[in-house]
Amino acid sequence: MQAFVFGQQLDDSITIKLRTGIEGFKERYHSPSIAVAIVHDQNIIFDYASGYIDIKNKIPATIDSRYSIQSVTKLFTATMYMQLVQKEQIRLNDKVKNYLPELAQSSANEITLLELATHTAGLPRNSAADIHFAEQVNKWIIGGKRFEQLTPAAREELLQSLRTVRYFLLALT
Numbered sequence: 143m144q145a146f147v148f149g150q151q152l153d154d155s156i157t158i159k160l161r162t163g164i165e166g167f168k169e170r171y172h173s174p175s176i177a178v179a180i181v182h183d184q185n186i187i188f189d190y191a192s193g194y195i196d197i198k199n200k201i202p203a204t205i206d207s208r209y210s211i212q213s214v215t216k217l218f219t220a221t222m223y224m225q226l227v228q229k230e231q232i233r234l235n236d237k238v239k240n241y242l243p244e245l246a247q248s249s250a251n252e253i254t255l256l257e258l259a260t261h262t263a264g265l266p267r268n269s270a271a272d273i274h275f276a277e278q279v280n281k282w283i284i285g286g287k288r289f290e291q292l293t294p295a296a297r298e299e300l301l302q303s304l305r306t307v308r309y310f311l312l313a314l315t
Contacts, residue, residue: 152187152188157188160178160180160188160190161190164176164178164190164192165192168192168193172286172288173193174193174194174195174197174290175191175192175193175194175195175202175203175207176190176191176192176193176203177189177190177191177192177203177204177205177206177207177209178190178191179205189205190205191203191204191205191207195207196290197290198290210292210294219259220259223255223259232255233255234254234255234256234259235254235255235256236254236255237251237252237253237254237255238250238253238254238255238258238263239251239252239253241255242301242304244301244302244304244305245304245305245307247305248304248305248306248307249307250263250264250265250304250307253265265307266307269295269300269303269304269307270303270306270307271295271296271299271300271302271303272294272295272300272303274293274295275292275293275294275295278292278293279292
């Protein structure tokens with residue numbers, strides 16, 4: 143792929159520096175694979191993939207490989223909230239249980255969208271269904287254990303566990 147910035151072809155030295163930096167990041171964090179795309183004005187101006195998306199079967203990563211984006215979803219969620227607020231389809235003080243009925247049966251049934259978005263709802267970091275995943279992440283980050291694949295809870299298991307979630311309300315004075 144030839145990369146362009148503001149109508150100009152991306153200089154080879156810049157492409158080399160980008161690839162070197164990406165490979166350095168991949169090595170530093172012991173990632174089995176990585177895929178990066180730089181987008182400008184809705185056009186991909188640079189893309190690069192390296193490593194294996196499936197180590198066991200030696201399936202190489204491509205720019206189209208799917209990855210779990212974890213905490214990056216916060217940016218998309220905040221953008222979505224504000225777009226829906228602008229369209230007057232939601233209000234930030236709406237109760238989450240209106241959109242996630244599984245939460246209505248828990249002690250966290252009064253949490254608002256704003257509290258959820260700003261991490262002030264008092265919810266625990268992980269639900270009961272996600273404990274195994276959290277343990278894997280801790281072993282990987284703290285203990286340096288290598289996993290071929292981290293396995294989060296299934297969607298249904300996570301939704302079911304919301305019924306038993308407990309939250310802690312912090313009083314601000």
